[in-house]
Amino acid sequence: MDTRGPKECLCLRSQAQLRAVTRAGASHQPYRMRHDRLVDWVIQRLEKGWSPQEISGRLAVEFPNDAAMRASTEIIYAWIYDPARRHRQLWQYLPRGHKKGRRVHSERIRWRTSIHARPAEVEDRLQFGHWESDSVLGVRGTGALHTTVERVSRFLHAATLPGPTAQATLDGQLSFYRQLSVQAVAFVTADNGSEFAFHHRLADTIGVPTYFADPYSAWQRHERTLQRKDPQIPAHGLQLHQPRPGRAERDHRRDQRPTPQDPRLGPSAEVFGELCSMQATPTCCTST
Secondary structure: OEOOOOOOEOOOHHHHHHHHHHHHHHOOOOOOOOOHHHHHHHHHHHHOOOOHHHHHHHHHHHOOOOOOOOOOHHHHHHHHOOHHHHHHOHHHHOOOOOOOOOOOOOOOOOOOEEHHHOOHHHHHOOOOOEEEEEEEEOOOOOOEEEEEEEOOOOOEEEEEEOOOOHHHHHHHHHHHHOOOOHHHOOEEEEOOOHHHOOHHHHHHHHOOOEEEOOOOOHHHOOOHHHHHHOOOOOOOOOOOOOOOOOHHHHHHHHHHOEOOOOHHHOEHHHHHHHHHHOOOOOOOOOOO
C-alpha cells in the first residue's frame, strides 16, 4: 500500500518494477556485467583479439532474443578498466594494449607564443607582412609541402620540402623570407605541428617571430581555408616527389586568379608585388 498521498492506493509490483527499470535507464550509471555467461563470452572474444566494438555488435547477432547478453562498447571499456578487475589485466587484449591512466603530456614546441599575443591590427588586414603557414604531408618518404599566405594580398607561396621535419621547414622558410624585404615579413602564424618547433631559430636568424594558434582551433588561422582548398595544392597523403604535369602552367594560372574574398583587387601576385614596391626597401621578390 502507498500511504504517502492523501488517499491510500494499491501499488502493483509490475508498476514498481517498471518505474525502477525506467529510472535505471534514465540514470547515467552504466549497466553492470553481472551475468557470468556474458562475462565469459566477452572474455573469450577479447582473448581472440576482438575489439569492444566488434564484441558489442556481435552480441545482438549471436543472442537476438536474450536481453541479458547485451553490452555497449562504452560498458565493455568501463568494465575492462574497472579497478575491481585490474587483476585480470584484460586491457592487454585491446588493440592498443595499454593500461588506462593519466596521459603524459610533453611540450612539443618550446617557447611558443600564443596567438592571443598577436597584434590586434592583424584582424583588420591593414598591415602588410603578416603570414600564415601550414604543411601538407605526402606519402611516407615523398616529402612535404610548406605553404604560407600573406594576409593582406592573399598571396600564396608553396615549397616542396624533403620531409615534414622542423629543420626542413626552417630551411624552407629562410629560403623564401630572405628574398623579401624586412617590411614584407613582420611575423608568422602557425599551428602546433612539430614541424614549426624551430620557430625560435627563425626569430634569431632573421628576426621574424611566430605566433601559434590554440590546439584544435583551426578557425583562428583564416588563411587555412585558402591553403587547403586551393586546387593547385595537393591533399594530404599524395606522393610529392613525383613531378606533376603542367606544374608551371598551373602555378601561373594560380598567380593570375583574382584575389580571394575581394576580386576587385586583381591577381594576388600582382597585389603582392605592388605592396612590396611600396615598402621602403625595394628588394622584394614575388617569384614562387
